[in-house]
Amino acid sequence: KQEEEHRRPQLILLSQRFPAKRVWSLPLKFRGNTAEEDNPKLRFEAKYVELHPLGEGGCGSVFAGYRRSDHLDIAIKHVPNKYQYCKHVDEEGRQLSGEVAVISRAPIALLDWYVLPHELILVLERPMPAVDLQTYVEDCRDTFGEKEAKMILKQLVKAAISLQDKKIFHRDIKVENILIDMSSGAPQVRLIDFGVSCFTETHSEYTTFYGTEIHAPPEWWYEHTYSARPTTVWQLGIVLFECLHNKNFSSTKLMEKNELFHSLVGFSPGAPASHTKKVTPPECLSTSTLPVPSR
Known part of the structure; x- marks a missing residue:
């Protein structure tokens, strides 16, 4: 009995000296990085x-x-x-x-x-359900008209103003880069694909074009320079055109129609960009007096 009492404390001390948790739980600094942490x-x-x-x-x-x-x-x-x-x-x-x-x-x-x-x-x-604007217009072609286009454009302009306030230049606003979120029942517009976007200042001008070249603004083709606000407005106009007319828009083809181009934009080939009438995104929300092309 005395031997058992003598041995028991030793067994307890042995377990206290080498608790299981200490054997298997090494300090973090001694652990090797897992493949998942490195990759x-x-x-x-x-x-x-x-x-x-x-x-x-x-x-x-x-x-x-x-x-x-x-x-x-x-x-x-x-x-x-x-x-x-x-x-x-x-x-x-x-x-x-x-x-x-x-x-x-x-x-x-x-x-x-x-x-x-x-x-x-x-x-x-990824809001669900949602489709890009190009698919949305094609699916609703029989019912899509100026009322629906106006609703979408108004949301787009507000989105452009929000980006402008954050000094973000999207550079590639087009029907494929606009998501129509239907999760709330009513169409909600979201701009996507910021792959060529950048931060910009009010008077910044760019001499390298990123985006969809056939949607480049006139000043790019004439002077190889462009800036954020006028380019954004130009691309918003292209979106409206393609929604209403169900066909692709090309800046170069429009410029070939000199008479119509000059009357709507007030731009003469070779004229300095300062002579061009420029419109900012907030001005897009005001009532326009320009004629709407016949469908």
Whole structure:
């Protein structure tokens, strides 16, 4: 009995000296990084599931998907490094993709982003149900008219003003880059695809064109320079034209029709850009006296 009492404390002391938790739970500084922590692609795949393709543009491809934790619908955009045209340095001195920097201020939720050796992966909110404006107009062709176009354009102008207030120049507003969100019942407009967007100042002018070239403003073709506000207004007008006429618009073809072009825009070929009548996004909300082309 005395031997048992003598041994029992020793057994207790032995278990106290080597508790199981201490043996298996090493301090963080002694742990090796897991493959998932080192590999952004594995981190992405652990959190999200990529499904079928939604579309492909000049700056990358977009896929449907969902978040594993709650099955939230998402859009996954893959942007190859060669199509990351703009870079931005944040307040901490980090160099970011221009699209990541812009979307962080734009009215669209960027849920995650992953920098891989050869591409950038963006994880974006995806309202459901929703279609791009081009598909929406085609599906509603029999009922789509000036009333519906006016409703959409008004929302677009407000979205453009919001971007302008945040000093964001979208650069590529077109029917394919406008999402019609039907989740609330009434059509809600969202601008998407900020792949060529950048931050801008009021009087900034650009000499390299990014976006859809056939939608470039007249001053680009005549002087190879353009600025944010007039270009945005020009592209909004193109969206309205394509919605109402159900055909593609080309800036160059319009400029060939000199008489109509000069009467509507007040621009003469070869004239300085300062001689052009420029309209800002807020002015788009005022009543226009320009004639509407016959359908």
